[in-house]
Amino acid sequence: MREKAIYILGLLGTLLIVGNLYHIFLGMPGEAMQGQIGKMIFVHVPAAIAGFTFYGVAVIGSIGFLLTKDFKYDSLAVSSVEVAQVFALINLVTGSMWGHIIWGIWWTWDLRLTSQFMCFMLYLGYLLMRPAVAEATQRATMSAILAIFAAADIPLVIMAIRLHNVRTQHPAPVLETGGLAPSWWPPFLIAIVAFWLIGTALVLVRLRQETVRREIDSIRRELHAI
Amino acid sequence: MSAIAADRVWKYFGDFPALRGATLEAPKGACLALLGRNGAGKTTLLRILANLSRPSKGEVRVFGESATDEKVRARIGYLGHGIGVYDDLSAFENLVLFGQLMNVRDTKAAANAALERVGLTRVRDGFAREFSRGMRQRLAIARAFIHNPEIVLLDEPFTSLDDRAIAVLHGLLRDALTQGATIVMSTHQIREAMELATQVALLERGKIVHSGPRTDEMLADPGWLYRTYEQERQQ
Amino acid sequence: MKQGLAAAWLIARKDLRTEFRTRDTINASVSFALVVLMLFSFAFDLGREEFYDISGGLLWLVYTFAGALIVNRSFVREVPNDCIDILIASPMPAWALFLGKVVAGFTLLMIVELVSLPVFGLFNNIIWLPTFWPQLGVMLLASWGIAVTGVAFSAITVNVRLRELMLPVLHYPLLVPLLIGAMQISTVLLKGQATDIFQELRIVIVFDLIFTSLALYLIEFILVS
Numbered sequence: 001m002r003e004k005a006i007y008i009l010g011l012l013g014t015l016l017i018v019g020n021l022y023h024i025f026l027g028m029p030g031e032a033m034q035g036q037i038g039k040m041i042f043v044h045v046p047a048a049i050a051g052f053t054f055y056g057v058a059v060i061g062s063i064g065f066l067l068t069k070d071f072k073y074d075s076l077a078v079s080s081v082e083v084a085q086v087f088a089l090i091n092l093v094t095g096s097m098w099g100h101i102i103w104g105i106w107w108t109w110d111l112r113l114t115s116q117f118m119c120f121m122l123y124l125g126y127l128l129m130r131p132a133v134a135e136a137t138q139r140a141t142m143s144a145i146l147a148i149f150a151a152a153d154i155p156l157v158i159m160a161i162r163l164h165n166v167r168t169q170h171p172a173p174v175l176e177t178g179g180l181a182p183s184w185w186p187p188f189l190i191a192i193v194a195f196w197l198i199g200t201a202l203v204l205v206r207l208r209q210e211t212v213r214r215e216i217d218s219i220r221r222e223l224h225a226i
Numbered sequence: 227m228s229a230i231a232a233d234r235v236w237k238y239f240g241d242f243p244a245l246r247g248a249t250l251e252a253p254k255g256a257c258l259a260l261l262g263r264n265g266a267g268k269t270t271l272l273r274i275l276a277n278l279s280r281p282s283k284g285e286v287r288v289f290g291e292s293a294t295d296e297k298v299r300a301r302i303g304y305l306g307h308g309i310g311v312y313d314d315l316s317a318f319e320n321l322v323l324f325g326q327l328m329n330v331r332d333t334k335a336a337a338n339a340a341l342e343r344v345g346l347t348r349v350r351d352g353f354a355r356e357f358s359r360g361m362r363q364r365l366a367i368a369r370a371f372i373h374n375p376e377i378v379l380l381d382e383p384f385t386s387l388d389d390r391a392i393a394v395l396h397g398l399l400r401d402a403l404t405q406g407a408t409i410v411m412s413t414h415q416i417r418e419a420m421e422l423a424t425q426v427a428l429l430e431r432g433k434i435v436h437s438g439p440r441t442d443e444m445l446a447d448p449g450w451l452y453r454t455y456e457q458e459r460q461q
Numbered sequence: 462m463k464q465g466l467a468a469a470w471l472i473a474r475k476d477l478r479t480e481f482r483t484r485d486t487i488n489a490s491v492s493f494a495l496v497v498l499m500l501f502s503f504a505f506d507l508g509r510e511e512f513y514d515i516s517g518g519l520l521w522l523v524y525t526f527a528g529a530l531i532v533n534r535s536f537v538r539e540v541p542n543d544c545i546d547i548l549i550a551s552p553m554p555a556w557a558l559f560l561g562k563v564v565a566g567f568t569l570l571m572i573v574e575l576v577s578l579p580v581f582g583l584f585n586n587i588i589w590l591p592t593f594w595p596q597l598g599v600m601l602l603a604s605w606g607i608a609v610t611g612v613a614f615s616a617i618t619v620n621v622r623l624r625e626l627m628l629p630v631l632h633y634p635l636l637v638p639l640l641i642g643a644m645q646i647s648t649v650l651l652k653g654q655a656t657d658i659f660q661e662l663r664i665v666i667v668f669d670l671i672f673t674s675l676a677l678y679l680i681e682f683i684l685v686s
Contacts, residue, residue, distance in 0.1 A: 308543025
């Protein structure tokens with residue numbers, strides 16, 4: 001049953017992306033100022049939105065674990081973080097590429113890129129810490145707290161970077177496009193939905209892996225106790 | 227009303243159940259010896275009774291109240307595998323600190339009395355890290371008893387104690403029992419346990435498979451309980 | 462509540478007493494701060510006036526690196542002899558244990574900072590005395606944030622392998638908003654500018670409030686499993 005769900009979601013997501021890309025590149029004219037490159041926005045921003053969605057799911061899973069001690073929440077959290085990191089990376093890389101092509105710079109500490117980068121760093125710490133704890137309950141508790149701390153930090157990061165940029169008179173967000181043309185909204189929204197679908201499929205795959213791993217761990221522990 | 231009771235306690239580490247519905251009861255004034263092989267779950271159960279760990283399922287009641295209640299915790303003394311004293315504080319400072327944490331009145335007098343009881347008055351200002359092993363053990367015992375606990379939980383207390391420390395602990399446990407305290411101790415040293423025990427419980431793979439008074443049979447032949455259950459298991 | 466605060470004070474005093482007996486951590490931290498200060502002096506070849514532009518930033522880098530050394534080891538003190546077990550089993554609430562350790566860590570951190578500030582001024586010819594009191598205010602506020610988050614991480618990672626390697630990966634990114642605020646305020650103070658630093662101050666205070674409350678609330682989950 002779950003396998004079917006995974007396949008359907010994955011397939012649907014992939015079809016949407018392929019169809020969308022086809023439409024974007026062959027069916028639409030270039031953007032006024034940036035030409036074809038402006039179409040990066042169909043990957044760059046949806047990736048950020050998908051990323052933050054899955055970080056949010058991870059926080060919900062973390063709170064769920066702390067309240068119920070049920071490991072399915074912990075599995076949900078780690079799976080969501082991993083998927084979110086992938087989307088964050090896509091966002092960062094496309095942002096960097098986009099910036100280089102248009103403005104000639106590989107990186108800038110503007111508000112959006114910086115907050116995405118900080119988020120990536122914080123949850124990278126989350127992923128790095130997990131293997132270092134052997135026992136499952138301790139690992140899950142620690143991860144849950146880290147995820148919550150990281151999430152609490154992000155609004156503060158945004159406040160701080162915004163202030164910092166104002167003080168140091170940093171250039172405005174490099175990738176500010178100032179509103180989307182009406183004909184651009186449908187492919188944009190479709191891209192977001194497609195990422196959500198694929199992300200969910202990936203989370204489900206990862207969830208199953210976590211469940212199996214926990215079973216193996218407990219069987220191994222039981223064997224050793226005899 | 228029992229002094230301390232575990233009711234169908236389950237404890238999971240990950241998906242592995244270290245305790246599977248363990249039910250245990252120690253009436254007031256009893257000395258319960260908790261026996262079991264390594265890995266049976268004795269330490270896990272004791273830690274749950276001492277409030278160091280929460281059960282995944284089931285509950286622990288102390289004098290009828292929930293075990294997590296603050297007032298209840300002040301009436302429990304715990305002696306685990308580690309000695310539970312600070313190396314960089316003197317014996318006296320350690321006892322004063324733990325006495326204050328356990329709500330003892332007039333902690334300085336209590337600390338001095340405890341030091342005298344375990345025979346460490348001479349080294350009261352010595353740092354715990356300078357003590358010999360036997361002295362550290364006696365300091366640990368002093369720490370566990372400083373607040374005159376009504377319930378004493380001990381995890382394999384006689385293991386690796388030197389003769390003097392064994393004598394001190396024996397004496398303290400007897401005195402505590404005379405004053406109406408309840409003792410739960412897990413042990414491998416079956417002989418010493420059987421001498422003090424009034425109740426015996428056997429923990430096997432997370433379940434209490436036997437619980438009852440200590441019989442003369444057990445006193446005469448401490449290994450009797452293990453063998454009986456070994457035979458039963460093989461049948 | 463009052464008993465909890467009394468217990469917290471007991472723990473803070475205990476931590477400080479044991480630390481001053483051995484002085485392991487504080488020596489390491491102060492030495493580290495001095496070495497880093499020295500290296501910074503070599504790293505930058507700026508004119509005296511230009512140096513003021515980076516002064517706040519450098520100062521807080523030193524404070525953060527040296528300070529993390531102290532607070533990240535806070536719960537490690539309780540591991541030998543299983544003292545942590547006795548503390549958890551005692552009537553003392555988990556938040557009191559945490560608060561006591563944060564106060565102790567914060568005190569040690571302030572000591573390191575107050576020693577480092579004059580040395581910083583000396584090595585780089587920075588005049589810090591006229592603005593000392595507001596500077597102290599920033600130091601107090603921001604160091605509390607470092608202490609609270611550091612001690613929380615120390616509790617979380619007490620059983621973790623490779624703790625020393627991992628902690629910077631977690632702690633420093635989390636501190637970024639706090640440090641941005643503190644660095645800016647310190648720079649403005651040292652430069653003697655009349656700029657309004659209210660917004661930065663607000664970030665520091667909000668950081669402190671959010672993480673102090675989060676940590677106090679979550680510490681129960683961390684310590685009792």
